[in-house]
Amino acid sequence: MEFFFCFLLLSAHLLLASSLVQFQDNGLTPKQVSIHLEVHHGQSQLNHSTTSSLEFFSPKILEKDEQRVEAIRSRFSNKNLSNIKPELVSTPLKSGLSIGSGNYYVKLGVGTPPQYSSLIVDTGSSLSWLQCQPCKGSCHPQVDPLFNPSRSKTFKKFPCSSPSCSSLKESTLNDPGCEVGSGACVYREAYGDSSFSIGYLSQDVLSLTPSETLPGFVYGCGQNNQGLFGKSSGILGLGHDKLSALAQLSTKYGYAFSYCLPTSFSASKPSKGGYLSIGSSSLAKSPFKFTPMVKNPKIPSLYSIDLTAITVAGRPLGIAASSYKVPTIVDSGTVITRLPMPVYTALKEAFVKIMSKKYKPTEGISILDTCFEGRAKEIVNVPEIGMIFQGGAALPLNGHNTLIELDEKTTCLAIAGSSGTNPIAIIGNYQQQTFNVAFDISNSKIGFAPAGCE
Structure with missing residues (x-):
């Protein structure tokens, strides 16, 4: 079944990139432990020797930034942008722009055994998702292999009758769908720059490190995805909502996180690498x-x-x-x-x-x-x-x-x-x-x- 869902809603892309994942223990109790991830600018996906700041901070990027702001403004003005029905399409949509992004990304594993993906970390959205095979609609180009649910021993789809499926309206501001025949719960997530993802609400094991995992992680297995996601695999939602990755991780690490975003390559003062720390102990540093x-x-x-x-x-x-x-x-x-x-x-x-x-x-x-x-x-x-x-x-x-x-x-x-x-x-x-x-x-x-x- 192919889905196409085009609408404007709130979002923010915080493209978070990671080449190294470290677990900080220091003998602390579970909620005092924090997970520390290295963060890099999303532009690192491109060849800096051939990319100028003009290509990066182009009018096109600024126009997309303005579209996102307009969507946020519409939310504050109580404009109703939800409950738009998905439409069937006969041909795949165009993939997301292959240019870099003005944001940041991190690499995490999903499944058993884990398949690692570069995920956009988004403080402006709650539901996490990643592109999944077989991509019944469209998948944008990404640097990592597509997540293959059939290779994971712990992958499950949520049925439409599940409480998690009912929670989608609060997290995405859109009613969940139900696939005819299978009864699988379908999520619909959209962002302020016309980017979107549609797929199955699923659960699996989230691997922060080879030894630190979160069983039963709730996320979206994206079958139709389009937009300004750069070459990432999807989004890790850090919004203030019960379906967000932060809320799911908070039971173990505490309800807090911190980050430092390094400067982009075009900035006049380059900085050292950034980080994302999840956990209450990250606030003490x-x-x-x-x-x-x-x-x-x-x-x-x-x-x-x-x-x-x-x-x-x-x-x-x-x-x-x-x-x-x-x-x-x-x-x-x-x-x-x-x-x-x-x-x-x-x-x-x-x-x-x-x-x-x-x-x-x-x-x-x-x-x-x-x-x-x-x-x-x-x-x-x-x-x-x-x-x-x-x-x-x-x-x-x-x-x-x-x-x-x-x-x-x-x-x-x-x-x-x-x-x-x-x-x-x-x-x-x-x-x-x-x-x-x-x-x-x-x-x-x-x-x-x-x-x-x-």
Whole structure:
């Protein structure tokens, strides 16, 4: 049976890559143990010697980033995008774009014996899935072999009558389907840039290391998949939902995780390799400053916080405090940070006032309209932008977090305005790079610490 499901919903692609998996024990009790995975930029899938920053941060990537933001905004405005029915197709759809991604990926094993796959880690979605043979609809190109369920001794499909199948509506915002004849539960997951996956809700053994496994891991066995997944095999969902990988792992390691995203190869200041740590003990490794998580009933699975102020070169923007009072999320899948238009306008004016004394402003590209002539490596003494959150937590952003090189002549501020009738703020992954970011779900707080990748 072939499925095609095209719709727009919330997502964020946090492409997480791993060449090494380590288990940290240190003699701790189970919930004090953490799993530590190396993280690399998704662009590492491509040949850096032939890929320029212009090809990477192209208008196409920025346009897809904007589509994702529009989908998130629609969720906050209560626009109903669920319950769209799947359509049958007679020919396979086009595969996902084979270009790199602006995000990160990690490699994990599924099945008995384990088959290892490079999975996108997504803080903006809950259900995990990977491409599975026989790909009844379409599978995009991936660097790893397709997962073969018939080779796993522990693979099972969920029936439509199962409680896990009933939980899909809460996790994906779409009603589950039921395959005629087999009675197998069918999931439908879609993302803000028109990417999607459809397949069977399944369970199997998840291997974090050869010795550390999670039996009965609930995930989607994707039969029809299309979109901006780079060359990954699928998604590892870390959203705040009971079907997420984080929730399933929390019974053993604790309900928390942290990461550090290394800079992309095009950044002016390359960083060391990043990491993803799952477990409560991962929060003890850095001097975090925390801000409370905000409960948003419209999208409870997202990680929301309160942005209270922004400074440029140490000076506040001088705008009303009410300008910051919009839904704000920390989203490692959105590349470019978005700010409500009054805040962005004030930030742009303050930033240009300082930068234009040494660098000539130039025409913007796509969603980025605060641009200057020159290469990123040639632009020095960039004024620090401080993002301050409730409780005193902050992100002090310097050049490698603020400037993005779009071609050999143009470097832009990697922040854009969020317009429309329902403005939102999103702290994107470009601003999070090189910081240690902690998600303490048990205590409802998010923390930031500098030099996280070192």
